[in-house]
Amino acid sequence: MTIKTDLKGLTRRQLLSRGAAAGAGFVIGTNFVSGQDAAWATEMNALKPDTMATLIQMARDIYPHDKVADEFYAAAVKGYDVPDAVDDTEAGIEMLNGVARGKGYGSYLDIGWERDRVDILRSIEDSAFFQKIRGGLVTGLYNQKAVWPIFGYEGESYSQGGYINRGFDDITWIG
Amino acid sequence: MAAPFDKTDDSVVVIIGTGAGGGVLANELAQKGVSVVSLEAGGRYLPEDYVNDEWESFGQLAWLDPRTTSGDWRVSRDFSGLPAWIVKAVGGTTTHWAGASLRFQDHEWKAKTNYGAVQGANLLDWPIDAAEMAPYYEKAETKLGVTRTGDRTGLPGNNNFKVFEAGAKKLGYNDVHTGRMAINSSEYDGRMACQQTGFCFQGCKWGAKWSSAYTDIPRGEATGNLEVRDRCHVLRIEHGADGRVNGVVYMDKDGVEHKQVARVVCVAGNSIESPRILLNSATAMYPDGMANSSGQVGRNYMRHLTGSVYGIFDKPVKMWRGTTMAGIMQDEVRHDPARGFVGGYELETLGLGLPFMAAFLDPGGWGREFTTALDSYENMAGMWIVGEDMPQETNRVTLNMDVKDQFGMPVANVHYSDHANDRAMRDHAFGRGQAIYDAMGATRTLPTPPYPSTHNLGTNRMSENPRDGVVNRNGRTHDIENLFVSDGSQFTTGAAENPTLTIVALAIRQADHIAAELGRGNL
Numbered sequence A: 001m002t003i004k005t006d007l008k009g010l011t012r013r014q015l016l017s018r019g020a021a022a023g024a025g026f027v028i029g030t031n032f033v034s035g036q037d038a039a040w041a042t043e044m045n046a047l048k049p050d051t052m053a054t055l056i057q058m059a060r061d062i063y064p065h066d067k068v069a070d071e072f073y074a075a076a077v078k079g080y081d082v083p084d085a086v087d088d089t090e091a092g093i094e095m096l097n098g099v100a101r102g103k104g105y106g107s108y109l110d111i112g113w114e115r116d117r118v119d120i121l122r123s124i125e126d127s128a129f130f131q132k133i134r135g136g137l138v139t140g141l142y143n144q145k146a147v148w149p150i151f152g153y154e155g156e157s158y159s160q161g162g163y164i165n166r167g168f169d170d171i172t173w174i175g
Numbered sequence B: 001m002a003a004p005f006d007k008t009d010d011s012v013v014v015i016i017g018t019g020a021g022g023g024v025l026a027n028e029l030a031q032k033g034v035s036v037v038s039l040e041a042g043g044r045y046l047p048e049d050y051v052n053d054e055w056e057s058f059g060q061l062a063w064l065d066p067r068t069t070s071g072d073w074r075v076s077r078d079f080s081g082l083p084a085w086i087v088k089a090v091g092g093t094t095t096h097w098a099g100a101s102l103r104f105q106d107h108e109w110k111a112k113t114n115y116g117a118v119q120g121a122n123l124l125d126w127p128i129d130a131a132e133m134a135p136y137y138e139k140a141e142t143k144l145g146v147t148r149t150g151d152r153t154g155l156p157g158n159n160n161f162k163v164f165e166a167g168a169k170k171l172g173y174n175d176v177h178t179g180r181m182a183i184n185s186s187e188y189d190g191r192m193a194c195q196q197t198g199f200c201f202q203g204c205k206w207g208a209k210w211s212s213a214y215t216d217i218p219r220g221e222a223t224g225n226l227e228v229r230d231r232c233h234v235l236r237i238e239h240g241a242d243g244r245v246n247g248v249v250y251m252d253k254d255g256v257e258h259k260q261v262a263r264v265v266c267v268a269g270n271s272i273e274s275p276r277i278l279l280n281s282a283t284a285m286y287p288d289g290m291a292n293s294s295g296q297v298g299r300n301y302m303r304h305l306t307g308s309v310y311g312i313f314d315k316p317v318k319m320w321r322g323t324t325m326a327g328i329m330q331d332e333v334r335h336d337p338a339r340g341f342v343g344g345y346e347l348e349t350l351g352l353g354l355p356f357m358a359a360f361l362d363p364g365g366w367g368r369e370f371t372t373a374l375d376s377y378e379n380m381a382g383m384w385i386v387g388e389d390m391p392q393e394t395n396r397v398t399l400n401m402d403v404k405d406q407f408g409m410p411v412a413n414v415h416y417s418d419h420a421n422d423r424a425m426r427d428h429a430f431g432r433g434q435a436i437y438d439a440m441g442a443t444r445t446l447p448t449p450p451y452p453s454t455h456n457l458g459t460n461r462m463s464e465n466p467r468d469g470v471v472n473r474n475g476r477t478h479d480i481e482n483l484f485v486s487d488g489s490q491f492t493t494g495a496a497e498n499p500t501l502t503i504v505a506l507a508i509r510q511a512d513h514i515a516a517e518l519g520r521g522n523l
């Protein structure tokens, strides 16, 4: 999953000159989405950049971890940026935006508070689209080895000889 | 004649499946000089092949052929195509298992007598009892190298256990220890001691945990009397005009169909596939499926009560370090109807990695209630409930004629709904589990619903009377004298203990019986 592209070398100013800053902290270009700090960027193969940005925000709103950066959410949904998934994904995001417009917002991404976005997600949580995105995130997000250290999880241990000499019983706070 | 055997060799015993039941039976028979062909749907994986990665390992070892579900259990909603988490590989689910190895309590062999009539439950006494099983339990414990039995010492407790133990003791519980585990606390039987790697559910890369994959199977093969054909998926069992079974039809890894003729057939495909094979073997002579004159094939499906409790603390626990199941509390395992239910339950520590926690903590859950729990993953302790669930005739494995597998065979549908006794017991166990962590200062506790079934039992149950069950006291089907069931599907009732030690003890006992009968010319 390539999330970091050569766009990463750009400064924030250069990025902004090539795209429009969206409400939720993304830069949306003609063929890319990036973080406003240019720490990550993803070039679009099939989806509209707006759709990708909305999908990333939706992913964060479903499984919000304040310590987990956007690039991991971007990686978790990048799999939908393929020709086979385009129609369903564009339609799903259009449905999401439709609900947002019905509540008086310009789009899902325009909504400033997580609480208000989550209200919208709750209203569509039984839809096949929501369930597909949520279900995909369970492995798409949490099975990224790069996010494990953020949660303290240490992963594979065999190559290091297990924990027999590395703290399997090192708890200190039990009296 | 020595292995490999000819497909027309009608002197062989054919065993379907190489897990806890089938793998042990194959070796035990081979050691006694009986010719055995074992057919195993899965491939061969050894410690060097296992991976310390939850999903990758799941993809490597789990049974992923289609299955369907129904009933009011949450698994049917959350994991509709995955009723059970079991393995398709040489060694069966003993590659994934945690190693907890407990004997039944004496009274559990006679649940109907001791619990009395329970409305809606199809309780029955086992036709065998504790005294008869005792020597076989001892053989099984020696084979598996179970800690805290014989002269084998217990394993050291990991962080997860220390939280659990201290909390349980604060509540006044006494019977708390690091378990009786088929995991070496020191070198045993040519296998090394546990290195506290923490990936017991993914196959033990050190071989410290017993699995038939690298013990019984190769030992059986070394005798020259056992041939294991891996990636050979049995479709059905066939019989002759006399009604006796005469062989099995299977697909090899290249999709070529074969028939292996047999003197005796033993079914050990786990409690979902074993009844499915019998039902898929229906003929004009056996229109309701093989060995099913009682109508009990597939019925009385049990999965143990299960459920988990996770506790979050203000300080680290790192529950993933060390043995996955690191200890047990047995004070609640007694039968004491004063608690509002019959039977009892064990609490056993459990530590999942982050990927599996995300999948199993609250399946379908999302939003901050869910994610704030995972944010504290490092500070989490976990335990699992294993309690006796009630056999119910309506909880059953049937053929789903609308869904076919890769060979065109109808798949198993697994129907399960909790009995009122199950719910009462689970609520009690949730409460005690939460209290254990609260006693240690938990800032939050999470009573977590059952995962896809790891203990699958009862679908070809043992009964004294042929009317009540599928097999007799030796695991031989009541209907057909050379057809046996050799896995957890024989269980008359589930008891509160993790089942594998009992499956292994029954397999050792069955091997004695089959060898003796062959010797007498009765089979």
Ligand SMILES: Cc1cc2nc3c(=O)[nH]c(=O)nc-3n(C[C@H](O)[C@H](O)[C@H](O)COP(=O)(O)OP(=O)(O)OC[C@H]3O[C@@H](n4cnc5c(N)ncnc54)[C@H](O)[C@@H]3O)c2cc1C
Residues within 6 Å of the ligand: B016, B017, B018, B019, B020, B021, B022, B039, B040, B041, B042, B085, B086, B087, B088, B089, B090, B091, B092, B093, B094, B096, B097, B098, B099, B100, B101, B102, B201, B232, B233, B234, B235, B268, B269, B270, B271, B273, B274, B277, B325, B453, B454, B455, B456, B486, B487, B488, B489, B497, B498, B499, B500, B501, B503
């Ligand atoms: C994660 C996990 C942890 C567990 N922990 C414990 C524990 O701590 N203690 C305990 O007692 N139990 C534990 N168990 C349960 C234990 O593993 C099972 O109870 C036991 O392995 C069941 O034995 P079995 O012989 O009935 O079936 P299995 O061991 O599942 O073997 C069945 C075999 O039959 C094969 N098969 C099925 N159908 C066919 C076919 N048509 N043709 C050919 N082959 C076929 C399968 O591929 C499989 O290899 C655990 C299980 C899991 C999943």
Ligand code: SF4
Residues within 6 Å of the ligand: A162, B183, B193, B194, B195, B196, B197, B198, B199, B200, B201, B203, B204, B205, B206, B207, B208, B209, B322, B323, B324
């Ligand atoms: S913790 Fe022990 S038994 Fe479990 S996988 Fe590691 S070495 Fe094997």
